[in-house]
Amino acid sequence: MTETTRSGLSRRSLGTALGAGAVALAAPGGARAQTPTTLRWWSPQTAPAQREAYNFQIRTFEEANPGVRVVFEATSDEGYPAQMAAAFASGQVPSVVTHLPHFAVATYWQNGLLEPFNDVINMIGTSNFYEGANRIYEITPGQFAGTGIGNSAANMMWLRRDLMQRANIAEAPRTWDQLRDACRRMQGGGVFGAPLPYARNSMTSLIFICFVHGAGGSIFTPDLQVNVDNDAFRNALEFYKSMRELCPPGATNYSWGESLTAFVAGATATGIYTGRVLANVAAQNPRIADSVTCARYPTISTNVAPWTFNDFPSVMIPKVAPNMALAKRFAAHLFRADGYIRQLHAAPGHVLPVLKTISAMPQYQENALIQKYRAEVDLMSESAAAGHNLGWESTRHRPNTAAGRIIASHVLAEAVQRYVINNEPMAAVVSTTAQRLEALMRG
Structure with a gap:
């Protein structure tokens, strides 16, 4: 330099x-x-x-x-x-x-x-x-x-202590099973469990990548070979589908703004977003301000460390x-x-x-x-x-200069939609996603 x-x-x-x-x-x-x-x-x-x-x-x-x-x-x-x-x-x-x-x-x-x-x-x-x-x-x-x-820290899990207390939840969920259970117990009275996105957009792609890592996987191997035909990717799709019933009906059109607003407005019991939540709660819904806190987003098991999307x-x-x-x-x-x-x-x-x-x-x-x-x-x-993203999935990964092109293609968001919304077979979704990722890596 x-x-x-x-x-x-x-x-x-x-x-x-x-x-x-x-x-x-x-x-x-x-x-x-x-x-x-x-x-x-x-x-x-x-x-x-x-x-x-x-x-x-x-x-x-x-x-x-x-x-x-x-x-x-x-x-x-x-x-x-x-x-x-x-x-x-x-x-x-x-x-x-x-x-x-x-x-x-x-x-x-x-x-x-x-x-x-x-x-x-x-x-x-x-x-x-x-x-x-x-x-x-x-x-x-x-x-x-x-x-x-x-x-x-774009995928922090946001929580409301008041709703947790009402549902007799003592601690922030650490695993996916605990998250799903907590969302079910807090859902009701017009409040949904989570504001996960299911639209064909970059938020869905980026958040789903977090779930793949939360399953112990990655989109690419450290030497940048496509790495989606495995249990981690399938488990992430399966869990993401299981959360759909705990998200508002409009989640099929959610991007960052809608997901943020859902939690800030009190429409969901949990959130997934950066620290902008704090300023928006203070300005738009101060009645819940003393109850808001955050934790790292849960993973499939305690054996899998949280992965923060930065x-x-x-x-x-x-x-x-x-x-x-x-x-x-x-x-x-x-x-x-x-x-x-x-x-x-x-x-x-x-x-x-x-x-x-x-x-x-x-x-x-x-x-x-x-x-x-x-x-x-x-x-x-x-x-x-300590965070990562698709351009650098871990300290072992080479930089992926095709990451921007992959996100812009919406190939991962489309995998979510095909499996969750369209109920297409898992094998077909995984196979097509792998082929499309390989083509994108070739340029």
Whole structure:
């Protein structure tokens, strides 16, 4: 990793400028650039509190860089693959993209579409990151495809102590049998047991991958051979089907927003989501706030360790983005303490800091929700730090740069629908899924 950026500024001088809140765009000879320059920032994370934090970060960057305008443009969790494909095809790419999952970044990097992120990591300061935080982005040795804007523990199991107490459930379920039993005992009176998704979308694919790992399996072997024709994959399908009766009727159309809302609104006794639950409960359903807690999601047996899905929300820069030096400065600016903490506090526990220097700051720690749910935030932080996703299923696995393509294909969500909704034979579903995965791996 080089210590000097392409712009010729040293890491130390850039770090000092970032810390002071000023990295101004200067024309040759020291005169300020007169022609307005526009940077485009894309992200699928667009909740009102997050937009407010983004506006602060944009304003402070523009103030430090007269003549520069930053425009925020919303993408979506389900729609970004098509939006990014169109941008790359047309050459009209954004300057900076944040909050896409790591496996999407890996795919774009493999296709030669991204600028190396080494300069930005140096600007932020390599020693400020948690140890190993960027290892997942080092797809090419010595080069980084991006970095994380945060960590996430996307498949935490959310519970309500009041409903557990009413159902005489003393502890959080640890196994699938215990989960199913708990959901049945808490279901009733308009409350369903769980908000699992069964739609043809990325949430269903991603959550089902968690259940495959919860069965002791994986989608691919460590050397990236398809690994679904086995008992673990079949057990995951069988259990997922058994949970359908404990989910709301509308779960056949659920994506992330609907699943989150079901738990927050009190329509389900358990939830499966990141720490955004905390902010949404506080704002939308405070009557249950004192009862909400979380645990790692159950697995098939106590012999199988929990597997946390961390999509490693990212920051990346397209290779053909205009005004590259300025785009890199803006990407680094997103990690300046005042703005970064505002982002994290927009949904405390949802996106967790990747910078150890930020985690230690009183300004971060003193947030009311982080204080109230200290145990839950600590558990999510610990779980996310050890988390994985389809692009890196375990520490033994090679990086899978086809993961983004696989998720976008919905092949795993379709396996769920075929077996659970259409009642197709298990053997046919597994065989077709394996064949389709093999074809996707071939490109």
